[in-house]
Amino acid sequence: MKRWTKLMVGAAAIALATAGCAGSGGTDSSNEQKAGQPRTLTVWLMNGSAPATLTDALNKEFEQKHDGVTVKYEVQEWNGIQDKLTTALASQNPPDVIELGNTQAPAFASEGVLTDLSKDVDKLNGGQWLASLKASGEWDGKQYSTPFYAANRMVIYRTDMFQQAGVTPPTSRAEWLAAIGKLKAKFGKDKQFQPLYLPGQNWYALLSFIYDEGGDIAEKSGNDFTATVDSDQAKAGLEFYKQLVDASGTTAPKDNDEQNPEQAGIYGQGKVAMMIALPWEVDTAAKNNAAIKEKTSAFPIPSRNAGETAPVFQGGSNLAVPVNSKNADLAKAYLALILSEKYQSQFAEAGMVPGASTDLSALDANPVSKAMADASKNGKSVPATPKWATIEAGQNPLKDMLTAYLTGAKDIDTATADANKALDAAFSG
Structure with missing residues (x-):
């Protein structure tokens, strides 16, 4: 989980500006596919972000709740992810849900390659979001990514x-x-x-x-x-x-x-x-x-x-929906599930500060994680500018x-x- 301290938005991100990316709305695939037709939701989370027991249960529950949907869950490595995301987000067939380091989020949001989630905040457990990670997901007055989990010193x-x-x-x-x-x-x-x-x-x-x-x-x-x-x-x-x-x-x-x-x-x-x-x-x-x-x-x-x-x-990760996703409706439903209290509490049990929960009691079992939880209530983020990751790196x-x-x-x-x-x-x- 050290990775967010090493992330950078380098020259590769410039390619997004000339990649012919779409606007900021996302695609509602329900208009393109008939009801009940098989659909695949592709999810990219990073190595070490979520325990396999959590993602296995999450993906199973999601498939059970959405008839005909298969979750294609792919674990990515932090090394080289900047270039991989840059390429994927500029394409017409990106993954549907992606994890971003919180210092990456403003850069991608400013390039217009992430779906505007502003109207979905309440449905995504927005009342429980960590303020620091919420801020890192904002750009130009809109919300382009949600908190996922965090940690602090x-x-x-x-x-x-x-x-x-x-x-x-x-x-x-x-x-x-x-x-x-x-x-x-x-x-x-x-x-x-x-x-x-x-x-x-x-x-x-x-x-x-x-x-x-x-x-x-x-x-x-x-x-x-x-x-x-x-x-x-x-x-x-x-x-x-x-x-x-x-x-x-x-x-x-x-x-x-x-x-x-x-x-x-x-x-x-x-x-x-x-x-x-x-x-x-x-x-x-x-x-x-x-x-x-x-x-x-x-x-x-x-x-x-x-x-x-x-x-x-407070460093951590955010979740976003690429603007060219063909399954934006499913992607938002997936975010709603992973950000629910049921699954956020499991992140706390794994020793992380959940991005969308104020219940940190599970962290009390270990004195080190308890100290982190106590301090996390007063967490802040670095300036939410596309320039910051380059400064840091x-x-x-x-x-x-x-x-x-x-x-x-x-x-x-x-x-x-x-x-x-x-x-x-x-x-x-």
Whole structure:
């Protein structure tokens, strides 16, 4: 489920603009086929998105409810999916239901290759949708994709180290910094120990601190975005990031992110008390150290306001109906079923934040997934612009800003001003 952090909308998407795509309404195949005539609904979901037990039951129920319909369920790989979707959506015979990374959705919507679902929101359990994923599916005032599922970061920690240092999970930034100090006092004689492993370019974590200060990456006007990382609020978030780095004395590189080197592997070595991470990184850490899983729990990223959790970047997947689908009516019915409480609750049982359900009780069974669920109630998305995925996959100005400030190459005013200029250029490019 890491995949949405690596998705990009590259030059291949440009081909959509010249592919002779249809408008935004979708095709009602009931006008083309006689009642009862065999029909095939093609569904593309991504590898790892839904347990086989769920999709098997879902597809069986759908076929039973729709006489003569066969669901052609095809699991796709994230690697290469951008080009595959670009080609499929530009054709006259695309799949009928597709899964998109939430950073992909605005680009495809803006190209006119997705069906407008605005009038169907209520039928698709819209009252239960995650606000962050709903926003990523909107374009030009219309809804082109629905939430599917999501995940967000939290602070994963060693319960045994916390206990030995007399530390309890912090509920404010001040308590978090104090906990770092206590952990250093207890284990600091070990030169390999780190109370918090925090790479210099974990911009997902930075977003929480910026959001918590009341700031954001950009502000929206119509379909346009203007960067705001040079605001006082964004600077305050960046300053707190540096406070954490300095207080922890982390040896993580300041010029790379949490995947280089893989932070879960560092945590798994047993010398790190905390990391800001996604829930499945615990399993990654346990690959070479199975015992660490039993010693691990999590808490939401604390807010500067005591007793509150900081807002979090929420990544995930959306569902959409290609505009050239020959079975738009069936596709919408399929979305209604998969977004129903019956199946959304099963996503929670599988450890994901369901995109169309407010019942997260199934996530309470595991302390790590519970922390994710608690934080998810305050989730936000990156700017819903077709440009964002390219920004994220390319020379991300937020990463450059972090490295420049943390290394002292630039002061905070210069670092944020340069990042703001780079983001504005990307938004309008």
